[in-house]
Amino acid sequence: MICASELEKYSVFACLLASQRERIASVAAEVIVNENEWIIRQGESPSFFVLLEGTVQCEKEYGGTATLCLQHVPGDFFGEAEILLDSVAIASLQAHSRCRLLRLDPIQFKDMLSSSRRCNDLVVEVMTERLKFIREHMQSNDQFRVEVTGSSDDPGCREVRTFLSQNHIGYRWRDHGPKSATEDGCGGSSLIVDGVISVGCPLTARKAADALGIKTRPSDKCYDLVIVGGGPAGLAAAVSGASEGLRVLLVEKDGIGGQAACSTRIENYPGFPSGISGNDLGSRALKQAIQFGADIIMTRRVCDLYPMANGYCLELDGAERVETQVVLIATGVQWRRLEAEGVESLIGRGVLYGASRTEGRAALGKNVFIVGGGNSAGQAAMFFSEYAATVTLLVRGAAIEETMSTYLMEQIQRRSNIIVEPSTEVVKAEGGEHLESIYTCSNGVIRKRLADALFVMIGAVAHSDWLSKDIQRDQSGFILTGEDVRKPFGKRAPVGLETSMEGVFCAGDIRFRSVKRVSASVGEGSMAISYIHQYLSRKQVYENRMAS
Known part of the structure; x- marks a missing residue:
């Protein structure tokens, strides 16, 4: 319990009236943190903290690695800069010993400052010195590893x-x-x-x-759950599963975020009124999953999946194997190939599938073409319009209203250097060492256009041919689950997200009938954990009955 009398010995409260200290003591939260526990992580929403007992280490992350900035002692406060600058936490704070802290939310903190000019001046002075220190620290620590x-x-x-x-x-x-x-x-x-x-x-x-030093090999040989794919569905499942006590391994063959990482700004994802990029969303989920204890390895491919006595064995590239009780397939989809003359020979040399932020500066002052009419194509058009001289959106359909969100269409209409061409297809690409021109067909008319870059973002192809034939799919390779499974196994029908192979679940874009939206994939990934818990409970009951 925080008493008003003890607050007087700390400088930030000493300049307040006794009645003001009484009020703070009545509304503030007392926080007890054990050694090595995190108080707040970089990128999280801030609160104002005053350290009453113990010591706290401040870490700042640069280029994927954390460096120690400074150490806080009793009487120090932190969180003021983020609240006053309306930003997320600019550094992480970890308890170096058992700590006792006072916490105020942003409204309570601002109320304290407005009630005392002296307190306000003290906080601003400390914040100014702290920001100066951080700036100097960043200058002496190259953020580019x-x-x-x-x-x-x-x-x-x-x-x-x-x-x-x-x-x-x-x-x-x-x-x-x-x-x-x-x-x-x-x-x-x-x-x-x-x-x-x-x-x-x-x-x-x-x-x-x-x-x-990024993990590319699993820490153990056996897990409760192995998740194949690190897109929105896989990451959501890793966070939920690990937080609920499952031993989780997530295997991702490329980078975190999946196809959603190509989305430069997702503006209709709940909780982010200013929008968030697919990269940022994936990065935050990755940190959460790791904090909860999930084992995550990257640049590894799952080559095979087959049943064992007590679950399944997955074979990774390099002939490494892991065993698990349950599998969740969340591999997502890939862009459909563009069937046009000359395209294949120019892939990587002006023709690209998907679009990442790394391509922005390369498009500076150039003529960029994007093939596609969905949200990903629209978000890419908005992103490249900040760099390119012109961005032309080539849409095969008669209009983009059927495939693109309204808010995105309105933004595109307001951007003067974005041109939308409906009922248009690319029929040919030309170039030597690099793409030089494309041929488009619109209403039977073929035009040759000078092009510096062609980004293809059309359709969705399910690459599920690595899976056993026992896992049922539709003719396009999307995995059947629940009531869509044609011949249920054993004595019971598969539950909601369970495939035709008992104990193998599926979530996200690779699933038949799934809604191809980031928020829907996140929901399915979280929901899959509920089904997995039910499956493991039934399995344990059955094994106990057989043992008796």
Whole structure:
């Protein structure tokens, strides 16, 4: 319990009247935090804290790694800058010993400042010095852990840069121009981590992950739940499952966020009135899952899945195996290939599937074409319009109203350098070392257009051919679940998100009849954990009955 009399010894409260201290003591929360527990993490919503007992360490994250900034002692306060600047937490705070803290929410904190000029001046003075320290600290700590050198046309460089961007790892890019032949055949591409670790050709996301210390191998051999796929559904399941006590392994073959990572701004996701990028959403969910104890490995592919006596075995690329009681398939979908002459030979050299933030500066002052009429294509158009001279949205349908959210259409209509061309298809692409032009067909009329970049964001293809034939799919490869399963196994029908293979569940875009929206995938991933708990409970009851 916090008493008004004890607050007088702390400078931030000493300048208040006794009645004001009484009020703060009555409304403030007393927070007890054990050693090594987190008080607040960088990026979370702030509160105002005053340290009453113990010591607290402040950590600031740069380029995917955390560095110790300073240590707080009793009497210190923190959280004022974020509240007054209306931002999220700019650093993480961890208890170095058992701590006792006083906490005020933003409204209570601002009320305290408005009640005392002296208190307000003290807080502003400390905040100014603290921001100066952080600025100097950032200047002396290079936020770019990674330096990538190569050609923007090199597939390895593009793979590594996309991986770094998806995982919020800052990097410095040195473009040495068009890819040219060298003795190693790689065009001189390289990657340097922390100024020490050098990675040579050919560049791959796996090499980059290993050099950065990102996990690429599972910690254990056996789990309660293995999740295949690190998109919105997989991440939501990892957060829910780990927080509810399951031993969870998540396997992602590329970068965190899945196809949603291509969304530069999602404005209709609940809780983010100003919108949030797919990258940011995935990054936050990843941190949550890790905090709850989920084991997450990246740049690994699941090659096979087969039943065992007490569950399933999954074989990863590299012949590594893990065992689990339950499997959740959340691999999402990939963009449909564009069937047009010359496109395949120019992939990575001006023609790209999807769009990440790394492509923004490369589009500066250029003519960009985007194929697609969905939300992802619309969000990409808005993003590139900040850089490109013109952005042309090529839509096969007669109108985008049927496939794109209203808020996004209205934004596109207000952007002067975005052109929407309905009933238009790409029929040919031309270029030598790089894309130079495309041919489009609209109402039977074919036009040749100068093009610097062509981003393809059409349809959804389910790549589920790695799965056993026992897992039923529709003719397009989407996985059947629940009542859609044609021949239920055993004596019971599969539950909501369960596939035709008992104990194997499916969530997100790869599921038949799923709603192709980020929020829907997150909901399915969380809901899957409820079904999985039910399955494990039934399984335990059955095993106990058989043992007796």
